[in-house]
Amino acid sequence: MSLQPKPKFTPKEYLSIERKAEYKSEYFDGEIFAMTGASRRHNLISTNVVTTLNKQIENRPYELYA
Secondary structure, eight states: OOOOOOOOHHHHHHHHHHHHHHHEEEETTTTTEOOOOHHHHOOOOOOHHHHHHHHHHHTTSOOOOO
């Protein structure tokens, strides 16, 4: 365990870093966390699930977010 404090970033600093980054990351409470890349299969499954669910809630007062 490191005793060194983790650096905190402002949202502006994060966006500047993210725009130049080769891999995407997530920003939370001043910290930056690497995001894992999704496989082609994962993306296809996610898209199919969202599409199917969206059809099920058509004409209903619900909203679906992927």
